[in-house]
Amino acid sequence: MKLLSHIRSRSRLKGTDDIKSKNHRSPETTPSSSWATPNPTARFPPALLEELLSCVCPHSQDDTYVSCEESMVDGGCMLCDMRDLSQCALVNRQWSNAAQNLLYHNVRIDAVHYCDREDELAEKRRRPSLIHRGNSSDYLRDPAQQRLQFFSRTVRDNASLANRVQFLKTSYMTREGCMADLARTVSVLRNLRYVDLPDGVYSDEPSSNTLKKEVQKCADIRYMKYTGGAESNFQMLAHSRHWRNLEALELSHLEVESTTILEVRATLTALCEVRLANMAMLDDSIFGPSINGSLPPLTKLTLQDIPNISADGLISYLSQREAKETLKFLAIKNTGILTSEFHQILASAPYLTRLDIIESVSRGLPSSALPSLASRSLRTLHYEISDANSSPRGLQAPSDSYYAYLSSSVLNGSLPSLSNLYALSAKLPVLLVPPPRLSGNRTGNVPAPLISGITRPLNVHTKTISEMEWNLTLIMPPTSLNRRLSAMNMGPMSLNSPALSPHWRDKGRDSVIVGNGFGGFLAVPTKETWPGSAKGKKKGRQDSDAWMG
Template sequence: MKLLSHIRSRTRLKVIDDTKSATRHSPESTFSSSWAATPNPTAKFPPVLLEQLLSYVCPHSRDDTYISCEESMVDGGCMLCDMRDLSQCALVNRQWSNAAENLLYHNVRIDAVHYCDREDELAEKRRQPSFMGRGNSSDYPRDTAQQRLQLFSRAVRDNISLANRVQFLKTPYMTREGCMADLARTVSVLRNLRYVDLPDGFYSDEPLSNILKQEVQQCADIKYMKYTGGAESNFQVLGHSRHWRNLEALELSHLAIEPSTILEVCTTLTALREVKLAHLAMLDDSVFGPSMNGSLPPLAKLTLQDIPNISVDGLVSYLSQRDAKETLKTLIIENTGILPSELHRILASAPYLTRLDIIESVARSLPSSALPPLASRSLRTIHYEISDANNSPRGLQTPSDSYYAYLSSSILKGSLPSLSNLYALSSTLPVLLVPPTRLSGNRIGNVPAPLVTGITRPLNVHTKTISEMEWDLTLVLPPTSLNQRPSATNMGPMGLNSPALSPHWRDKGRDSVIVGNGFGGFLTVPTEETWSESPKGKKKGRQDSGAWMG
């Protein structure tokens, strides 16, 4: 007994000393004391401005999109570290604490891992045995995402004020699939919830998700909902029920329902702004026209995917309505009955469209008769992914080449003056936009370069030959006084260093530089490891990051 008392007393004294030392030298205490000694310049800032400033510490706190956790990878580094940094900002004063809490609980992410080197350090600590027996082989690996979800659930259940601030809850796929009970307990107190990542069984009306469904139905302000195969009866009940009357985004996939049922339900959802219709075999053009059951409301975003019975006539009839024409901003068409050669009719009927995606496979080239160019003064982004069908003829020119020639002709004619981003499944598209023989802009023989071109602003052309490959970025610049031809610089493969990807997936070892020689070349930046591996590099090379530059 004396020995145990001796050990307990020495351990307790050591813990007290370590706590005092950590508090004395912790960044939080130093940060707070330094601010306490100087006047606070943010004391007079309004709460809205202070939240805006602190949002740069944790960028994902402003992510108000209705997409899943694994898809909404926002810029700003490691999201778990960002949340930790934002929580440290709450230690400054009460004003900062309120602003930080509003951001932290507005959009909650239960990430499984750190997207930085800290994850390796934490994983190693979890493997180490402790005095309490944790870290053994039977206890590791543990589901850290589930533990974070349980901690968050305990926090919001104990503090209703914090629970009322939560509007977005995003969890990893495996967590929401395997922790439905914890997710249901959490959602039960989040009455102001607008979006939550739900398991796939919830959308297909599986019995295992009934308890979770009852809790989500109590959240009257839900903005996004999805119905998949097996949930036909639930979708039909949505038009007569009282829950989810404020839906803004609706996704229907693999449902065996009539177009009249879709119109009947959508008519009751007055706040609806986004609709995705995918893999609906019974859907046809009648979904666009008004009927005795209702009509499709004006939408800001419409997605049509794998619906072969929809034609351009039905879509144009929908856009003939004034409200629908003025509201539609994004249109996504994939594998439907709408042909790429009919896009000019859609652009003529949607004067406020800013983004157009078309993904189709073609077996025949464009008709020989002249088509009107693709014309839109509002269009800024085009995903023009035209591929050749399996039964298309193989030769020097494939059927898809005529579609990309038609697109480049429309751009050079100046019919798309606002276009700034172009995505295409064609490696020859930059050559069509800027012929290589005229890249220098000088006279060739006695033939002067033309003074007029349709490219009036920098155009980012993203190309690739196979959908699974990485995008190659080519920057096409408008003509200048010295260069009467548009010029192009090949920015090289986007890869993991692409601006279209989140920085969490980027690797500094893949940095690149641009060689300005017309279409340009791609020069890979040597890393410190590859520089020092060479025997000559060990003798002559310097061991700093800029050694390769000379």
């Protein structure tokens, strides 16, 4: 921790720069000086030093094939992290090489700072000193476009740095409005694996032809997307020589048949992730086998808004030994596969770790008893069942039967590895754990039932509308300590005010419901004493950087 705090300390880095400017030599070259201290990282291997510096800039380790907006890193500002990492490169040559490897491996061109610094920079941009004479339009300059142009100039002038870039992520407005600058940048990035592209490239619009041709020269691209209007361009992929290393393929609103997809798939031997959405022409023949082959063993499969795909077709695909052993992520959204058939799919995919079930229902589950959802490998379950129509007042909503089915599957121990559960129902925590009786008399309390089916802490994320934020409820297994708390009528720990029964709500316990072990509750910290509150923050020094940040 001391080493990381030394790395991220701007004051120490600034002091190092001042020493260099005064003495014209680094501390490592003058060990006899009185102020010189041994460098603990001098003997670190490059891999270890890169791992340490990655803590300064966490998004440098983001190797996912998702857009800049979807790959946000919680708890930090990406632009500030890149700035701190670039300052680390000034320490010595060893740090410089490690920092450059991280900086140019995953490049982000964000539009704004995700911190208070953005307000300061916006004020600096309005100063008259930044407006050139005779050109008042500089007042409206675009910082993200300037960042992209500076980065483009850097990699075009330095081939060594250009060859290190594998991921280039830009904000939506930047890639949509700066296609010419993006094309000039991509033209020198020959080892590029993923780049955020404007929608026109995916739909084969003529205005994006220049950028599309430059991307086709990047032979190591691993992700590509085709949307409505790019049918001919997608069919040419089966006969072209570019992008043979594609790992992730997304098809949306394409009017193509299953045979065309299987023909293209035959040329993509490295394919491991497929997403098919809004393709009404597809049916169970997509799973093969046919004269063009079948889908390869995939680690991630997403099927969305494809009504002609049934559970029988998916189960036939999972009947292949290699396919069932490889599949780890499965997402089914509004298809012909019914929720009542997912127990068969889980039985056919014994190595599945995440399952997404998103469906809008108008009728409840069949009254006959269904086998439980059972999987020993499943860790994350998105079970988002919503009602297609609003139920009349006094009648039970159709989705209630689905969540009752889910809760029974969890409580009977059929999902022993489950650790994260997402549901569009505020009633689910009550189904899993009955609300406690908050009585003042400890001796008169009735012990709450133990949750015998849960063997590990379970994070239950609930909400009632898909646009809302998730509410987290932590449910603990019945350990020896939890048995003692259970005898005192302790329910699940609520971390975000879930909509439970009325006697759970109390103004003094809005944020957290945590027992103190003696029948009472722990006090909630106030805003004045909460760590990191505005009252406890110290005003930082004023940075003298340019308007770009």
